[in-house]
Amino acid sequence: MTSKRNLIQERKKKKEISLRISVRVGTGFSDLQEVEFSDLEEKLCTPEQKHPKPDASALVFGKYFTDHMLEVPWSLDKGWGKPIISPIHDLKIHPAAKVLHYAIELFEGMKAYRGEDGRLRFFRPDRNMARMLSTAKRSSLPSFDANEMIECMKRLIQVEREWIPHSTTSSLYMRPTFIATDPSLGVASPNQALLYVILCPVGPYFSSGFKPISLMADPQYVRSWPGGCGALKMGANYAPTIYIQKQSELLGHQQVLWLYGEDHQLTEVGTMNIFVFLKNKNGERELITPPLNGLILPGVTRLSLLELAHEWKEFKVVERCITMAEVVEAHEEHRLLEIFGAGTACVVCPVSCVSYQGKEYTIPSTEESLSQRFYKTMSDIFYGRVQHPWAVIVD
Amino acid sequence: MTSKRNLIQERKKKKEISLRISVRVGTGFSDLQEVEFSDLEEKLCTPEQKHPKPDASALVFGKYFTDHMLEVPWSLDKGWGKPIISPIHDLKIHPAAKVLHYAIELFEGMKAYRGEDGRLRFFRPDRNMARMLSTAKRSSLPSFDANEMIECMKRLIQVEREWIPHSTTSSLYMRPTFIATDPSLGVASPNQALLYVILCPVGPYFSSGFKPISLMADPQYVRSWPGGCGALKMGANYAPTIYIQKQSELLGHQQVLWLYGEDHQLTEVGTMNIFVFLKNKNGERELITPPLNGLILPGVTRLSLLELAHEWKEFKVVERCITMAEVVEAHEEHRLLEIFGAGTACVVCPVSCVSYQGKEYTIPSTEESLSQRFYKTMSDIFYGRVQHPWAVIVD
Numbered sequence: 015m016t017s018k019r020n021l022i023q024e025r026k027k028k029k030e031i032s033l034r035i036s037v038r039v040g041t042g043f044s045d046l047q048e049v050e051f052s053d054l055e056e057k058l059c060t061p062e063q064k065h066p067k068p069d070a071s072a073l074v075f076g077k078y079f080t081d082h083m084l085e086v087p088w089s090l091d092k093g094w095g096k097p098i099i100s101p102i103h104d105l106k107i108h109p110a111a112k113v114l115h116y117a118i119e120l121f122e123g124m125k126a127y128r129g130e131d132g133r134l135r136f137f138r139p140d141r142n143m144a145r146m147l148s149t150a151k152r153s154s155l156p157s158f159d160a161n162e163m164i165e166c167m168k169r170l171i172q173v174e175r176e177w178i179p180h181s182t183t184s185s186l187y188m189r190p191t192f193i194a195t196d197p198s199l200g201v202a203s204p205n206q207a208l209l210y211v212i213l214c215p216v217g218p219y220f221s222s223g224f225k226p227i228s229l230m231a232d233p234q235y236v237r238s239w240p241g242g243c244g245a246l247k248m249g250a251n252y253a254p255t256i257y258i259q260k261q262s263e264l265l266g267h268q269q270v271l272w273l274y275g276e277d278h279q280l281t282e283v284g285t286m287n288i289f290v291f292l293k294n295k296n297g298e299r300e301l302i303t304p305p306l307n308g309l310i311l312p313g314v315t316r317l318s319l320l321e322l323a324h325e326w327k328e329f330k331v332v333e334r335c336i337t338m339a340e341v342v343e344a345h346e347e348h349r350l351l352e353i354f355g356a357g358t359a360c361v362v363c364p365v366s367c368v369s370y371q372g373k374e375y376t377i378p379s380t381e382e383s384l385s386q387r388f389y390k391t392m393s394d395i396f397y398g399r400v401q402h403p404w405a406v407i408v409d
Numbered sequence: 410m411t412s413k414r415n416l417i418q419e420r421k422k423k424k425e426i427s428l429r430i431s432v433r434v435g436t437g438f439s440d441l442q443e444v445e446f447s448d449l450e451e452k453l454c455t456p457e458q459k460h461p462k463p464d465a466s467a468l469v470f471g472k473y474f475t476d477h478m479l480e481v482p483w484s485l486d487k488g489w490g491k492p493i494i495s496p497i498h499d500l501k502i503h504p505a506a507k508v509l510h511y512a513i514e515l516f517e518g519m520k521a522y523r524g525e526d527g528r529l530r531f532f533r534p535d536r537n538m539a540r541m542l543s544t545a546k547r548s549s550l551p552s553f554d555a556n557e558m559i560e561c562m563k564r565l566i567q568v569e570r571e572w573i574p575h576s577t578t579s580s581l582y583m584r585p586t587f588i589a590t591d592p593s594l595g596v597a598s599p600n601q602a603l604l605y606v607i608l609c610p611v612g613p614y615f616s617s618g619f620k621p622i623s624l625m626a627d628p629q630y631v632r633s634w635p636g637g638c639g640a641l642k643m644g645a646n647y648a649p650t651i652y653i654q655k656q657s658e659l660l661g662h663q664q665v666l667w668l669y670g671e672d673h674q675l676t677e678v679g680t681m682n683i684f685v686f687l688k689n690k691n692g693e694r695e696l697i698t699p700p701l702n703g704l705i706l707p708g709v710t711r712l713s714l715l716e717l718a719h720e721w722k723e724f725k726v727v728e729r730c731i732t733m734a735e736v737v738e739a740h741e742e743h744r745l746l747e748i749f750g751a752g753t754a755c756v757v758c759p760v761s762c763v764s765y766q767g768k769e770y771t772i773p774s775t776e777e778s779l780s781q782r783f784y785k786t787m788s789d790i791f792y793g794r795v796q797h798p799w800a801v802i803v804d
Contacts, residue, residue: 076505076594083504104501105509109478109607110471114500114588117512117644118651154651189594193509199471199584199609201647201680203655212504214594236636241629243649249512250645252596254638256513256549260598285596 046093108197129398286355441488503592524793
């Protein structure tokens with residue numbers, strides 16, 4: 015418990031300083047309660063209540079949950095309630111709650127790792143919390159102090175430390191979720207909400223090295239559109255994709271390559287961002303990923319890969335629209351080097367084949383691919399083989 | 410209970426006949442259980458458990474719920490469970506349930522009425538159940554027998570008959586809701602779901618005659634798009650609209666007029682379908698509503714108004730795209746007669762003003778408007794002043 019107390023005292027000091035500054039510059043303080051890590055309550059499992067931990071080799075994504083969850087309730091008139099860590103339990107939700115009717119809900123996907131040095135690390139939580147706040151604003155859900163939430167989540171990781179597999183191919187997936195709970199029909203802003211975090215130990219996404227996937231690219235299905243919410247991590251972006259994902263499976267593919275517009279721009283793949291690595295017409299190697307133009311999710315893995323590639327300075331790195339015509343042309347001219355998806359769950363996921371307008375395009379694969387280099391570099395950061403500011407020490 | 414028993418016996422007979430026919434024509438029968446009205450269980454409130462009924466004059470949309478709800482659970486391996494009517498209660502939902510993360514959820518809005526003859530009527534339930542089934546298919550939720558569900562809902566209305574206000578301006582709003590409940594992360598088809606129905610007594614939408622609304626029409630906000638799900642009653646279509654609705658309120662308007670495309674086609678208004686009544690360039694009166702082209706919800710009120718207007722044969726009735734340019738031109742040439750919304754909650758809702766590209770267009774209103782005539786005709790059907798097949802007798 016020392017670690018928690020120390021953290022609280024440190025944050026209290028910071029709060030006092032920020033309060034003094036705020037008062038001095040005349041910032042108004044609302045009467046509404048903020049999320050405060052120092053208010054965190056803990057009601058931990060008894061040893062008997064704890065669940066057996068599955069074997070690291072048996073982990074399936076999203077099936078096993080750890081013993082505890084973090085909850086922070088909110089109401090329009092009181093603001094944020096006390097954060098609480100307690101045994102994982104069913105939520106009691108009124109059948110008229112807005113989350114069940116109007117999909118006022120959003121989530122994030124994050125990961126914590128047990129390093130080779132035994133220390134626990136949390137990958138770029140500031141980025142996920144910043145995105146969570148933008149999604150909350152567009153979803154009419156309230157704002158919160160991202161740093162206080164990160165401290166609460168760190169504490170949750172500490173409590174569940176034994177759930178983080180002792181394996182440098184596994185990790186602890188964290189799912190912050192934010193739902194509108196007020197019991198009244200009517201399409202309107204919520205008056206009550208609940209922010210909670212659940213955790214899943216997850217195994218290696220590729221149990222035996224990389225397993226490239228095959229994609230269906232069919233322009234009749236559109237994931238997001240200008241003036242919509244495709245750049246936010248709202249629940250509403252996911253339900254409509256499942257039926258299309260099934261269509262791709264019926265055709266023997268693993269994922270959907272989402273296209274947009276009359277020129278069939280590549281936007282996302284499954285629930286990942288997409289990268290195309292090719293030789294351009296000047297013979298230069300170029301890594302291309304679609305720009306943040308409102309149609310795609312601003313992925314934290316996407317950002318990290320772009321930052322790494324810029325740092326390496328070995329090839330051109332550009333964020334721009336890329337169309338299927340350009341991919342097909344590069345393929346025909348043998349200039350296409352790689353296509354891969356990037357996301358929290360798999361980190362990097364190579365593509366072996368794209369089915370488009372009746373043709374199957376086989377995507378090259380090499381022993382020493384860029385996607386494998388990215389995967390290795392990211393893994394070194396996750397598991398503390400190199401020290402990096404993206405991997406925030408938890409414990 | 411006689412009424413329930415009679416209904417069950419009648420339906421059992423129908424089932425046997427349909428079974429015999431199916432066997433004869435060789436239709437395969439699945440082992441999975443279907444929704445069956447004859448399986449309906451009832452656990453009714455004790456008199457002490459019943460809630461006091463609010464005064465009809467105090468009814469606010471979606472705030473008061475009746476004493477009971479109907480639930481039908483579903484699972485991939487067993488099919489549909491027994492329908493049950495029991496006291497309204499919070500749902501116990503696992504924090505990883507797909508409804509809370511990926512918005513796998515849908516609903517319907519329907520109404521039951523107490524007629525002037527004292528009989529209870531249910532408006533076109535077959536239409537709502539047909540739409541619910543199409544939305545379920547696109548949402549990867551299972552199918553069910555619409556007629557069995559209608560019988561279960563009729564029984565729920567009978568149980569709650571005293572909640573239907575004794576007033577010919579009020580009604581019982583019914584909210585069938587269908588959610589994915591299986592406790593596992595991963596964007597995939599659900600293995601468990603719950604279909605439930607809750608009821609709200611609702612007062613007159615316009616407490617003192619019609620209250621026309623003012624609209625914000627801003628093409629930067631897009632509700633739905635080709636290749637998307639805007640024609641289905643998924644929860645996912647609603648969350649993104651609330652922030653835009655707030656923007657319209659900040660500008661002093663009541664609702665959003667949703668436009669689509671570079672030519673600014675009118676699509677929907679708030680959560681209603683839209684109708685434009687004008688004199689065309691040939692001097693003919695013409696009622697125009699956008700077509701069912703995948704961008705708008707196929708409203709049951711929309712359909713009913715179209716059918717009534719076709720029956721009247723007094724003016725042209727067309728389903729076609731109509732742009733803001735055409736509305737502005739008709740306004741300037743004094744050919745615009747009326748604009749109104751149509752939906753289950755308000756039936757018909759006249760529009761007084763449209764704000765578009767920096768101008769406010771005042772929409773004409775007359776004492777004897779088409780919208781009022783529609784409202785009166787529909788009310789006569791709802792309250793049994795005329796006998797009509799759309800108003801299905803419940804009791």
